[in-house]
Amino acid sequence: MNLLTDLFPLGWQHYLLGGLCLGAGVALLFVCTGRVGGMSSVFSSTWTYALRTRPFFQQARLVQSRGWRLVYALGVVLGAAVWWLWAGGGVAQTTQVPTWQLLVGGFFVGYGARLGNGCTSGHGICGLGSLQWPSLLAVLTFMATAFVTANLIAWGLA
Structure with a gap:
């Protein structure tokens, strides 16, 4: 087998199309409104509704932007649902990873996004698209x- 089919056994085209849709959506949001659509900010601003006693979640930038960010998040979820039904054939994807490991991984991803001042998509799509050196x-x-983690796992060292 060749490397392309080894890396992408279900094909690569849907990944390319998905990436183009993400990039176009973020670019459209920025061009039309001047707003940056990073998902960790969406997550933080959504928590402003529930965590009213936490000063971090009551920052003016989060509270004042939570309305459009909630609509933005709903659009991402609905877009994913439409994509799944249209391109995925409506077949649910499953994993053999235990639920507790998914939760622990989610915690570390969230912590890393907060520590890094944004998530991978925010820095990779929005930050690089606007030529931000920190991104x-x-x-x-x-x-x-x-790369290091994937290779450690592949070599059985992790």
């Missing part, structure tokens, strides 16, 4: 860490 450093760090 370039963040993306290079994310990618280097991912």
